[in-house]
Amino acid sequence: MARFLLAVMIVFAAGLFLVPRLARADDKYIVLASTTSVDNSGLLKHLLPIFKQASGIDVRVVALGTGQALDVARRGDADLVLVHDPDAEAKFIGEGHGINRRELAWNDFVIVGPSADPAKLKGNRDVLAAFHAIWNAQAPFVSRGDKSGTDALEKRLWKAAGLDVTKVGPWCKDIGGGMGAALNAAAGMDAYTLTDRGTWLSFQNRRDLTIVLQGDPRLINRYDVIELNPKLHPQAKLGLAKQFADWLVSPAGQHAIGDYEMAGQKLFHPEADAKP
Amino acid sequence: MGDFGNAVGLALAPMLRGDPDLYAIVRLSLWVSLSAVAIALLAGLPAGAALAVYRFPARRAVVILANSMLGLPPVVVGLAGYLLLSRSGPLGRFGLLYTPGAMVAVQTVLTLPIVVALVHRAAQEQWARHGDALQVAGATRLKILPHLLLIARRPVLTALLAALGRAISEVGTIIIVGGNIAGVTRTMTTTIVLETSKGNLPLAQALGFMLITLSVALSGVAFAIADRKDSRWLDFCSPS
16 A cells, blocks of 8 residues: 555655745735736737836736626726726726726727628728628628627627617627637638737738728727725735836836837837827 | 647647746646645545445435536536635635636546545445455454555546546636636646637647647556556555
């Protein structure tokens, strides 16, 4: 028996010396509940080392859709949120969870679709007309359906176009997933979808997808950082979180955001850049 | 085939380069799964054997429960773990959410039923076969437990591997309670989910290839250890 136990122990001892640097007494960190696009696009990976250098603070990013990110913060599981859904943000602040919302960057949404463009959206800038065209052509369309910022905008656009989103046909696929999952699905079934430009530019499995519509002012996508209200969230690391929020909107942070490029293209504009 | 060759190449290149990020991910995957399975074994080996040997009122109910939880859906465990560990949940004050400790905890819940159910089944068989002899030899039931586990070591090894296989390949629980934080709670499986969502399919495939290689290697090591010692165990420890 002793030997059998020994054998088992050897296997686990092997596991134990692999112990990662967990025990690192590194309390100088915050948990940032962030929308996926700023993370998947590589922006945070670009910003965080610069901030860490300046402040010594680690930012641990939990990337979720905006709806979910705000929920995580409501439950007290994050120290700061970075999201992009003005309506949901206003609700979050109205409930007393958030304070001091500041815009840190913006870019825009685009509609991507198969290059054959069955709903004939190319050459158009009017996003509401485009939604009508997709509806009328019953062209395959992938909807996030996950209460993210992008999903909320899509629902608002259907409504603004005077279309009842509860009456879509089977051509509209509600995939209930993140932006990347939606783009993978759209690429797989030659469908249209609404995406933020940052995720699109960094997405690598495009297959036949291409941008078919961009440039409508209704497609502006603003990213906000929101601090937590100490009255409801006394346990959060509010001081460290404020340092990061302050840095993001400071000249140094804004400069770092504007610097981030992929394949020669700017993914995010600093807050002060003029919007179209 | 070209895709697959690519994936193998992509998997090998960073391994050979010794990419520190990749090693940190693999190390964390191993550490979390091995810790969870170690805890599950610590509790599950004696529990499984005891269920075979002792008779007590709720015994059947516990056995049925353990067996029915073999197929426990990871996302459900993950969600329950999140609600428990969240700051506003009952265990919130420990601040475990979004740490490797949380991932170990939920994977222990996931693997414990596997260990208990499989060990119980094996121990029960040996108890039926050797129980009388062991008792005649004068051993108490408590002393018989390790002997039973020893006689049933092959199925016990299978239980260990089944638990480890579930833990290391699992993503549903750990992505919810771990949060897939780069450098802190990002494991091989959560990286595969992330890279797939970024459309970086070659890297996702490469990691998948590494993950499979790793589980094959782990089983190989476990079997090699067991086989090498097998004959000597039979000589020294034969209980009858």
